[in-house]
Amino acid sequence: MSFSPNGLIPLPWWGYVLVTFGTIQSMFLGITLYLHRDQSHGGLILHPVLRHLFRFWLWFSSASVTREWVAVHRRHHAHADQEGDPHSPVIFGLRRVLLEGYELYGAAARDPHTLRTFGRGTPDDWLERRVYAAHPYLGIVGFVAAHLVLFGVAGIIMVAVHLAAQPFFAGGVINGLGHALGYRSFEMPSRATNLLPWGLLLGGEELHNNHHAFPRSARFAVQRWELDVGWLWIRLFVALRLARVRWVAPRPRYAVHPGPLDAATLDALFVQRVHVLRAYARGVVVPVCRELARLEPRALPRGTARLLIRHPALLADEARRRLRELLERHEALRRVIDSREALQQLWNEAAANRGRALQLLRDWCARAEGSGIAALREFAQRLPAYAR
Numbered sequence: 001m002s003f004s005p006n007g008l009i010p011l012p013w014w015g016y017v018l019v020t021f022g023t024i025q026s027m028f029l030g031i032t033l034y035l036h037r038d039q040s041h042g043g044l045i046l047h048p049v050l051r052h053l054f055r056f057w058l059w060f061s062s063a064s065v066t067r068e069w070v071a072v073h074r075r076h077h078a079h080a081d082q083e084g085d086p087h088s089p090v091i092f093g094l095r096r097v098l099l100e101g102y103e104l105y106g107a108a109a110r111d112p113h114t115l116r117t118f119g120r121g122t123p124d125d126w127l128e129r130r131v132y133a134a135h136p137y138l139g140i141v142g143f144v145a146a147h148l149v150l151f152g153v154a155g156i157i158m159v160a161v162h163l164a165a166q167p168f169f170a171g172g173v174i175n176g177l178g179h180a181l182g183y184r185s186f187e188m189p190s191r192a193t194n195l196l197p198w199g200l201l202l203g204g205e206e207l208h209n210n211h212h213a214f215p216r217s218a219r220f221a222v223q224r225w226e227l228d229v230g231w232l233w234i235r236l237f238v239a240l241r242l243a244r245v246r247w248v249a250p251r252p253r254y255a256v257h258p259g260p261l262d263a264a265t266l267d268a269l270f271v272q273r274v275h276v277l278r279a280y281a282r283g284v285v286v287p288v289c290r291e292l293a294r295l296e297p298r299a300l301p302r303g304t305a306r307l308l309i310r311h312p313a314l315l316a317d318e319a320r321r322r323l324r325e326l327l328e329r330h331e332a333l334r335r336v337i338d339s340r341e342a343l344q345q346l347w348n349e350a351a352a353n354r355g356r357a358l359q360l361l362r363d364w365c366a367r368a369e370g371s372g373i374a375a376l377r378e379f380a381q382r383l384p385a386y387a388r
Contacts, residue, residue: 007152016151020158024165025203027061030054031170032203032230035069039122043218044234047242055123059132060139062166067133068109071119075108076175077215078118080190081314086114087175090191094180101171169202178208185223186213186274187281189313197226204228213274214249222249250275258384261365266358268386270350276386280340280379281309287375288336299330308337332373339368339376 011019034054037044046054058064072086081090086108089097097104108114122128131138140163147155173195182193192212199206199220207220207228214222221228237243252275259265269276289305307315307323315323327334342364349357361383368380 005152007148007150007155009150011151011154016154016158019151020161023061023158023162025201026057027162027166028170028201028203028205029230029233030058031064031069031166032205033233034058035064035066036073036205037218037230037234039066040070040073041216043216043245043247045244045246046237050237050242051123055132056139059136061143061162063136063140064166065109065133065136066128067115067119067122067124070122071115071117072105072108074118075114077212080192080212081179082189087171089176089179094176097176098168098172101175102167105167105171170205174202174205174208178206182209184209186210186278187309187311188212189311191314194226197223199226199228199230203233204230210249216247217249218245219248222251224251252279253387254385255387261358261362261384263354263358265384265386266346266350266354266361269361269383270347272386273347276383277340277344279382280343283382284336284373284375284379285309285340288332288373291375292330292332300326304333308333335371335373336376339364339371 033044034046034051035058038046038051055066058066075084075086076088079085079088081088083091085091087097087101087104092104143162144155144159147159149155151158178193178195179191180193182195183197184193186209190212192209194209195206197207204220205211207222207226210220210222210226211217218234219228219231220226221231234243234245238245250272252272253268285308286305289300289308293300293304301322304326307319307326310319312320327337346357346360346364349360365380365383368376371377
């Protein structure tokens with residue numbers, strides 16, 4: 001039997017492109033739904049059939065081992081953009097993460113402490129021990145052979161593009177650019193960003209800032225104008241009874257007729273605390289900066305609002321110095337930042353002593369309404385409208 005250069009399935013050029021696009025997208029779907037949302041964080045529970053199909057396909061098409069991927073990713077969340085993060089551009093530099101992301105991932109995956117500490121709860125059956133984990137590159141051999149038989153010489157190019165996609169896009173782009181470029185809906189100690197508001201090509205992983213704000217959420221889109229294509233697949237699988245959603249990130253809800261500040265209000269603010277802090281930045285920090293700039297055009301340097309909103313853990317020494325000078329010079333800014341820090345302390349009290357936290361919340365609102373700062377007063381008056 002002679003080998004045909006066109007393989008068993010000769011296609012036009014665009015056919016090869018579509019097949020390669022399909023294999024890459026199905027790989028990304030397995031990564032985001034199975035490895036990420038199901039295995040790493042547990043916000044999604046896939047049907048055992050889907051779990052095994054994804055587990056096989058990822059082993060077959062990318063040599064991915066569930067325990068290794070999950071362990072490295074959990075370690076990333078535990079030390080996001082700090083010492084111990086296995087692939088942060090803050091630690092290793094953006095260029096290295098973009099071009100050598102696969103090598104960084106491999107080094108972390110080979111670390112026994114990482115696997116032992118962060119890899120718990122992943123599959124440990126006979127197939128995992130004797131096939132997938134024992135022979136991770138056997139699947140790739142079969143994947144390459146299948147392409148050569150089916151598509152001939154064109155299969156070599158198809159395999160090359162496919163194998164380059166995961167380390168570059170899922171590793172370099174998300175782990176690199178996703179901590180360097182884009183927009184931030186939520187401030188947090190990590191530098192995670194949303195690359196695009198529409199997560200279409202990487203299964204929704206483009207919404208990386210949202211994911212770091214709500215790691216357990218099965219839905220990565222948080223703002224109503226954002227789109228997570230992975231969530232669309234989840235809704236389909238839920239309708240087919242092939243998946244179950246355990247938790248999604250809350251979206252702000254407001255009561256039509258707000259009641260008094262009570263325990264229900266405290267609970268609502270605690271559940272939606274990330275949204276509350278975002279609203280504080282947009283509704284208090286930014287307006288106060290604009291008002292000061294209007295009254296004293298040269299009083300505030302450019303970028304003051306961004307400096308005040310940025311999480312303190314992300315500020316460099318020079319930025320911290322400028323922030324201290326601004327707060328010393330402008331009492332209104334100091335009161336705004338002090339009020340934000342006091343509001344954040346309420347979350348710790350709410351977890352330890354709800355009665356004391358409720359009294360602190362009432363005291364906080366009373367101080368805000370008597371602060372003489374219009375934006376802060378209006379923000380405090382809106383808090384009772386948050387609903388669970």
